[in-house]
Amino acid sequence: MRLKLVIFDVDGTLVDSQADILGSMNGAFEAQGLKTPDREAILGIVGLSLDVAMLKLAPQAGTAVRAELVEGYKRTYMQRREAVGTKESSPLYPGARAALDRLRARDDILLGVATGKSRRGLDKLIEGHGLDGYFQTRQVADDHPSKPHPSMIFAALSETGMEHVDAVMVGDTSYDMDMAQAAGVAGLGVSWGYHPASALKSARAMVDDFSALDEALGQLFGETA
Template sequence: MGDLRLVIFDVDGTLVDSQGTIVLAMNAGLKHAGLAPLSREKILSIVGLSLPEAAELLVPGGTPQQHADLAEGYRRAYRLEREAAGPTKSSPLYPGALETLTTLNGQPETLLGVATGKSKRGLDILIASYGLEKHFVTLQAADFHPSKPSPSMVLQALDEAGVDAAQAVMIGDTTYDIEMGCAAGVKTIGVAWGYHAVEDLLASGAHKIATEFAQIPSLIDELLGA
């Protein structure tokens, strides 16, 4: 097992560009809670966090009921938008994502995993819609873990894959992904096409930055060895 390596991907902002659906659903949630809408920038700043933590950051000083109503409204609006548009249209893969996942999945020594703030149900629907069920050996979702940047999801992924932290890398677009990976003792790659600024990813400890998906396999080789 020592020769295996694990590559863990975040989802929203890393594999798929779901910002339109997220912003729409979050503002629907705010409306449901009787609160004013927020800017796209503000909403995208919390992508990656679990929903309760996101609600508290978006509405500091809000009541527990307001936070609960926001979360309920968000879940309902997100589900309705996904059903109306279809999973692949509401959360389209970034250019090169499928090709890179296919390349990595074809490497006998490379195992793939996911660590996301999405619910397990939402994650399963998305993966099935792209036919990626056999690509990933471990799927970690918000239902079963503390929110990022807790290392819990990465540590569980390592355990399920049977891979040492020294042979693993976390790939994500937010500071929460990078901080989570660093806290778990794995290497980290920040992606430039997501929802947090590259300078913030570097400040959070990202070991490498990818500006396009095609760079990821070679960056993994640099960090973990070819």
Template sequence: MRLVVFDVDGTLVDSQNLLVAAQAATFAAHGLAPPPRERSLSVVGLSLREAFLELVGPEGPHESLAEGYKTAFQRLLSDPVLASPLFPGAVDVLASLGRREEVMLGIATGKSRRGVSRLFDAHGWHRLFHTVQTADDAPSKPHPAMLLQAMAEVGAEPGETVMVGDTTFDVAMARAAGCRAVGVAWGYHPAEALRAAGAEEVLTRFEDLPRLLPQAG
């Protein structure tokens, strides 16, 4: 049996414009200048509290910003220009892996459980994933708790588990949990950073993932 765990934003979902817009609206509501786009995207993958703590420091209003972001994000979701499409190949690869009896699929994300449920509603994924770990369930990445909980939930061992993500936080989490890490080059952190963090491979096409799985355990 093999457990393949996916990050969401930057890995499955192309949410850059939505996340940057929600951050900008949140900072504006607090009378603060928003960070540059590159800086905004650099914290994607962390929980909201950890992301805003990173952006404004412990003396800044990071708790209030994290709460305000939730409101801004919900409001902007109705804007079709900022809708969060899936990356090319994601639908077909997930469907293909879901048909393999020896593969279980999981999610480990800095999103809230409500956000994941909304995504699952939109794409009909409620029965596709065997385990779902969110920012509501565990410490922020790169802490290994999400992967440890996912493995415990489905009875998988670290040697049977692969984390697929677009940030160094995903890679570091996988290594801390004793799992293998596969990076994707279309997300928030550059391929060279993913390799330096310990990703065994960095995909440039979603369609290349299934061929790696026999070598990942």
């Protein structure tokens, strides 16, 4: 039996956290007396590590101010999550849990995560959605350069003992697909996230909903015609 690894991005791929992201950015920028970037700009940096994201959103700000923006974002995000709960603040996309359950039940599939979230943020999300035990490898921003650097995928491959030809990265942004390409693994883009599908130029395949995920993975792994 050929063992395979499916690595998921989180925000914009498994969960729709845009309300929290937009609200937390607004809180962070307001606390520094700065104008909040527009919605398109904020969603455009989803997937990047926060320090890189703030450099893109506030390039004129000094290093100290950007550090405060990062901390303000983290603080506001956690406050919002604690106020309403994970399932409300970052709901799973329709079909996401069923897809994870299907893949988890297979003996030939391992699941992983590669996200721009912090470890604390990812742990809270996994706990809130009852996904403990689903992911054999969890790669977070605390331990790696920001996407699209391939470090997260390299670590996931190393932790699971997989070869790059036996892995697929599933994500909604150009950063996910470029990271996959840089790591030499197949990138499967999803069209429901925060980057337009036209931006995912490095994706080897695209899906429009979770019901199409299994077949697309089979094709990328060379299991179906």
